[in-house]
Amino acid sequence: MSHTIHEKQKLLARVRRLRGQVEAIERALEGEAGCEKVMHLIAAARGAMAGLMAEVVEDHVRSHLVDEARHPGALDKEAAEQLLDLVRAYLK
Amino acid sequence: MSHTIHEKQKLLARVRRLRGQVEAIERALEGEAGCEKVMHLIAAARGAMAGLMAEVVEDHVRSHLVDEARHPGALDKEAAEQLLDLVRAYLK
């Protein structure tokens, strides 16, 4: 994985936010929060995790399916975007 | 989309089976079948639809992300398979 620092930082920011959301679930359970509260927190964390996965997949499709240095312009950008639209729709 | 006939036939067979499953849901509702029966039929049809989508995505990744005629060997087969493993896991 040859992420630029920018992408790595973005993914790290996402995963840290996700960790914070998981810790909030933990605190809610420890504090005997109501079931509805806990379900909402889990649903939110699941959304964050889906967003993280979508970003990793996006990076994978854009950077790893074709070695751009050896095969410049070989990845069909439109076809890649169609795929990513679908991935995002399903990961929601 | 330049499917070989073989692939098109496979997809058509899948979509016809799916149509049969949707018609079975319709008949179950008309026949006042129990809720459990109807839920099972819908869950099965959803599985069939996920399988159909997975196959179309597979075809898209393998055939359309890179124009093999113009950029032979440009698609990283291993990276493509990793992506498809993930797609299949999520489409289930």
Add this chain to the structure above:
Amino acid sequence: MSHTIHEKQKLLARVRRLRGQVEAIERALEGEAGCEKVMHLIAAARGAMAGLMAEVVEDHVRSHLVDEARHPGALDKEAAEQLLDLVRAYLK
């Protein structure tokens, strides 16, 4: 399943619309439509199927978890709605 006619008719209308969407996928494949078109049609049909399932589950939760004739008022309406919110969020 003791649906009122109204509910049965609503579910039947949904399943018939879904059948029409599956037939559109079939026609698109037969007509050698592009991959993107086919993926969009499948995604739409999947959404319709999720909506159908959500409605059947809603009916199940509201009508079958508690026999209202024998246990009037026993179903906690607020807890049932919390559950259905979640089901709808996950079925999307």
Add this chain to the structure above:
Amino acid sequence: MSHTIHEKQKLLARVRRLRGQVEAIERALEGEAGCEKVMHLIAAARGAMAGLMAEVVEDHVRSHLVDEARHPGALDKEAAEQLLDLVRAYLK
């Protein structure tokens, strides 16, 4: 939410395991692990989160839809299990 201690402990054990899995994603990103490794870790964490949600929903259905003290026996156990089967299938 009136969980018995046993249930609360089970949920806490699950959420702590999930936190460990999210931390593993963080470490993998910091350590510049390969894309495939990161995708696998996220997929595993997503599975753990789905399992956590399924357990909370199960608790909600079994304990909160009907106030067992006021309406003993009102929850139709078979209908509740059918619902939970479905929830588990969709949360996977």
